[in-house]
Amino acid sequence: MAKTPRAIFEEVQTGERQKAAATGSIDKAGQGARGAVRLWLIVLFVLVAVMIAVGGMTRLTDSGLSITEWAPVTGAVPPLTEADWQAEFAKYQEIPEYIEQNAGMTLAEFKSIYWWEWGHRQFGRVIGLVWALGFAGFLVTRKMPRGWTGRLLLLGALGGLQGAIGWWMVSSGLRDGMLDVASYRLATHLGLAFAILGLIAWFTFRLGRRESDLLQARRGGEARLFAGATGLMHLAFLQILLGALVAGIDAGRAFPTWPLMGSGFLPPDPFQLEPLWRNFFEDAGLVQFIHRMSGYVLAVLGIVVWLRTRRSPNAATRLAFNAMLAMLALQIALGIVTVLYSAPWQVAILHQIGAVALWVLILRGRFLARYPRLQSVRGASR
Structure with missing residues (x-):
């Protein structure tokens, strides 16, 4: 049977091939759960923003040096007995801030500043846990959008670095002659917090639009x-x-x-x-x-x-x-x-x-x- 000649403007792609080329098909490949990832980033953004405020209050209440050790794991458990509280207080009484500025502080007064610093550190652990659970979940379920694994891994790496810089900052205030942390270390700590917040915001903005829309825009x-x-x-x-x-x-x-x-x-x-x-x-x-x-x-x-x-x-x-x-x-x-x-x-x-x-x-x-x-x-x- 002879084939019917095609008209000049006849659509060449038909059937399944035409469906594959439909508008928006470029966004369906490798996009993962963009909405879920964006929601997770919004939660992280709120947590980091609150963390910055909590860090500010920790400084304003002079609570930052109340915990004199860096224990990323065991430090999650606060003092539970009177003996534990006395031991923590004894460590604080050895640093210059207590000797030269807070001599005579009662245990009750120490507890009030201790809880601020413990809450600050605990909040950091919560942020790390939220990041780790979300990142692992999207990887395991293969819902990670294409090209986003490295970017989101960077957030976790910067969060871990922030914890280390936090201790580097606190340790400067424990040395002889220091009543507060070194100001340039405080600036480094706060600067990295804002850098992390900025990255989360930028990633959230990007995930709010389809990749094809961004290319066109x-x-x-x-x-x-x-x-x-x-x-x-x-x-x-x-x-x-x-x-x-x-x-x-x-x-x-x-x-x-x-x-x-x-x-x-x-x-x-x-x-x-x-x-x-x-x-x-x-x-x-x-x-x-x-x-x-x-x-x-x-x-x-x-x-x-x-x-x-x-x-x-x-x-x-x-x-x-x-x-x-x-x-x-x-x-x-x-x-x-x-x-x-x-x-x-x-x-x-x-x-x-x-x-x-x-x-x-x-x-x-x-x-x-x-x-x-x-x-x-x-x-x-x-």
Whole structure:
């Protein structure tokens, strides 16, 4: 039987082959349980954000040195008997913080700071367990999206490193002459926490969109806006590290005046320590001054980036940077109030939580600058 000639525009692929090429088939291969992985990351994000707040309260209550040993496994069990409590208290009584600052502290007072530090460490163990169970579960059930194993393994590795850095930080406060942890180690510890939080947020943003959508969206990305948001992200991270240096030496209480520092623009005698480099970490006036100046630069850059978004054709991107600018203004106001009232713990912890919110909003704006949401001619996002 002779074959019927095909028309010029006849569809060549038919039947099963045509179904395989249907729209969205590229997203069906190797995508795994993207929604479940994203939900797991959201849980991790909330836990890490709470952990940052708990860490801030641990510092504000001077509880961080109450546990003088690093026991990742056995340390999960707190003292259970009176003899156990006396033994822990005896260890604390041997460190400089007790001898020079808290001499005469009662066992009941020691318990209150001990529970803060124990809770902080226990919360870290919970985060590690949630990561391990989720990661193993997705691997065993073969629900891990293609290309995500290494990224999610990185989160676990950074979490383990964070635990080690936490002890490195605490150990610095146990040495002779130290009443608190070394400020630069505190900055390292907090900086890594924000880096982990940022990675979780970025991964969550990516998993919220199909890979094909991201590929298409990147073609319409706004390169200059993305570059500006990247610079803003880096400066915000630097400001977070500087804030940790301020917190590490209680520099927030040094000059309760604004906009001047005392009676002048510069703090008095900002370079009195020897060698010179110590002033940038240990002089309360200079450290607070640098934190203030960096904040002003961050505010200016934030406004510049926001003004650039006014020309963006993408409504979701403009909205994201509106939220960023509003949070930036609130964070600056919280910083000023923190200084004027000599850093009361209620305001100080709000300032730290504000840093978390601002950090995530900057990352969200940066993500939408790289991967704008598609929208119709009428402006409705898709």
